[in-house]
Amino acid sequence: MTLSVSKSQAVDLRVQPIDEVLDRIEWSLQAHLVPGSLVRKRRSVGARTDRDSWVRIERRLFDKISDQGWNGTETAARLEGIAQPEWHGCVVWRDHDEPVMWRADETDLLPGEPVGDAILSEAPKLSDDWWLMLNASLDALAAQNTKRIATPDTETITQEFVTESVRSVFAGDFDTAIERWVPAHADLNWANLTAPAFSIFDWEDWGSAPLGLDSASLWASSLAVPALADRVRYERRADFESRDGKVMTLFACSKILGPYAHPEDPRLEPARRMAEQIMGDLQDR
Structure with missing residues (x-):
């Protein structure tokens, strides 16, 4: 063998x-x-x-x-x-x-079980304390310094990579330039989070990335459960309201709506709606 x-x-x-x-x-x-x-x-x-x-x-x-x-x-x-x-x-x-x-x-050992698969199809039971821990950990991560560059899906994330990913799916008069880069987990989804005790694991791809990458990634993995996706946006609203967070939301949508999109993926329509909204926001700026 x-x-x-x-x-x-x-x-x-x-x-x-x-x-x-x-x-x-x-x-x-x-x-x-x-x-x-x-x-x-x-x-x-x-x-x-x-x-x-x-x-x-x-x-x-x-x-x-x-x-x-x-x-x-x-x-x-x-x-x-x-x-x-x-x-x-x-x-x-x-x-x-x-x-x-x-x-x-x-x-x-993990202090709890993984919340679920990378993409959830039903809402998990998560306490308010769990969300507080998520916010505290992501905020603490973004406040630190590193020379590492994040590698989501093993691809080194750069301005060029972000622009190419977004422009390959969406056309419009908007700018994809990133203003702020911060440390990120870079593979934040429900398979890499535990509950009821909170923790983040699988750190192989962490490093500097555009502000909002982790929040957008977790939101994208929640889209099949609208209430959960809304909760992610609420909890991480500072990221999503920032210009970089909007670009990262488009980046996340480009993965869902790109050439490998599955026609039965329940995330397709909410991703399209959000992408249209974000492009409008970016064009107005």
């Missing part, structure tokens, strides 16, 4: 064999992964250990690893004022057969 997947194939760790990868991680970390605890996603795999910790495993092609490195979870450990699992250590290695790197980070 090989450790790698041919780069000519679509990589999906939900179906690819990874037994040798798991064996290597157990040997390197000197911990056993608990049978039956494996959670497999498209780009990552997670499992509980016999010492009550969690290991997150990811595979990336060389060309998806930027010059800043590939240690988001490790570097996020120094961030202050953010509810996140404590980081303990990692193992990283190069695949012998493919231009691929593997990485496994060990952290504390």
